[in-house]
Amino acid sequence: MAIIIDKYAGKLQEDLTVPTSTIKYPLGTEVVITDTTLTMRKRFKYVKAAHSALTAYVPYQIALGYTTGAEWATRAALKCTNSLVSVPQVAFASNYYGFVQIEGKCTAVGTSGFAAGDKLQLGNGLAVLSLCTTGADYAESQACAITLTSTTVATQVVNLTGYRVTCT
Amino acid sequence: MAVIVDKYSLATQEDLTVPTATAKYKLGSEIVVTDTTTYSRIRYKYIKAAHAPLVAFTPYQIALGYTTGAEWASRIPIPCTNAMVGVPQVAFTSNYYGFVAIEGKCYALGSSGYAAGDKLGLITSAATLSIATTGVTYAESATVAITLATTSSAKQYVNMGGYRAFCS
Numbered sequence: 001m002a003i004i005i006d007k008y009a010g011k012l013q014e015d016l017t018v019p020t021s022t023i024k025y026p027l028g029t030e031v032v033i034t035d036t037t038l039t040m041r042k043r044f045k046y047v048k049a050a051h052s053a054l055t056a057y058v059p060y061q062i063a064l065g066y067t068t069g070a071e072w073a074t075r076a077a078l079k080c081t082n083s084l085v086s087v088p089q090v091a092f093a094s095n096y097y098g099f100v101q102i103e104g105k106c107t108a109v110g111t112s113g114f115a116a117g118d119k120l121q122l123g124n125g126l127a128v129l130s131l132c133t134t135g136a137d138y139a140e141s142q143a144c145a146i147t148l149t150s151t152t153v154a155t156q157v158v159n160l161t162g163y164r165v166t167c168t
Numbered sequence: 169m170a171v172i173v174d175k176y177s178l179a180t181q182e183d184l185t186v187p188t189a190t191a192k193y194k195l196g197s198e199i200v201v202t203d204t205t206t207y208s209r210i211r212y213k214y215i216k217a218a219h220a221p222l223v224a225f226t227p228y229q230i231a232l233g234y235t236t237g238a239e240w241a242s243r244i245p246i247p248c249t250n251a252m253v254g255v256p257q258v259a260f261t262s263n264y265y266g267f268v269a270i271e272g273k274c275y276a277l278g279s280s281g282y283a284a285g286d287k288l289g290l291i292t293s294a295a296t297l298s299i300a301t302t303g304v305t306y307a308e309s310a311t312v313a314i315t316l317a318t319t320s321s322a323k324q325y326v327n328m329g330g331y332r333a334f335c336s
């Protein structure tokens with residue numbers, strides 16, 4: 001078995017925004033980048049658009065898989081307690097490979113526009129982010145993102161948390 | 169306070185498979201490697217075999233410790249809601265230091281052979297993975313690995329999630 005140490009820096013920046021029909025990185029690879037115009041980092045995960053084509057800015061869950069070439073794959077949101085939410089920043093053709101954002105500032109589609117600071121969740125069966133609704137004062141158990149700027153537009157700028165949450 | 173940025177790479181590839189009596193890396197260090205044969209990504213964590221010798225392919229929990237030189241250490245599975253599971257790919261002598269697999273494709277012992285796609289968890293006091301059994305629709309709360317290929321052998325090839333899970 002030959003092993004090389006993962007050092008993904010230095011690959012083409014365009015790989016973040018251009019899904020491909022053949023795999024270019026090991027599935028599950030995470031890349032952290034610094035947008036020099038922001039004060040925060042962004043984290044992306046390399047996945048296969050396994051369940052369908054992906055629409056830009058639409059949130060999906062990422063699931064652990066067992067099929068060769070789909071060990072980390074997208075799926076429509078379903079009920080679970082350890083959900084990793086991702087938002088592709090570009091459209092993916094079905095079964096293409098590419099990076100989806102899992103942490104940091106990005107654009108995502110909500111059920112409506114929200115106010116800055118609103119905590120957002122991805123509900124079972126949904127393809128949009130909505131307000132967290134549990135009674136917790138600070139619903140980090142289910143908040144996968146927070147709205148960054150008040151807007152009336154459904155497609156809005158959010159800060160993805162990057163941690164696993166409950167999807168109800 | 170002097171701060172340097174951690175950038176770990178292996179001194180030698182053999183360090184992944186040869187536990188040592190003295191620590192060679194900082195406990196808790198994580199190394200991500202790419203297996204160029206399977207083109208899969210595997211993440212390892214550096215720990216101390218603190219509670220007993222470790223048997224190759226047997227799953228253990230990894231616990232946060234307070235003893236100097238055992239701040240990240242193996243333990244027998246106990247009930248908890250945020251369990252990190254590690255699977256040594258080689259045997260460890262008691263109190264030796266080395267890398268255990270926590271994410272990606274590796275071998276692990278099950279309570280029996282399982283079918284491809286079966287979701288496996290690690291329950292209290294068990295030394296094998298078994299079918300995850302929580303009541304949620306998709307048992308990611310308790311899933312630590314997924315079987316990659318149907319087998320009748322207890323030692324099987326799995327894809328470990330790398331996230332913390334519920335241990336009942």
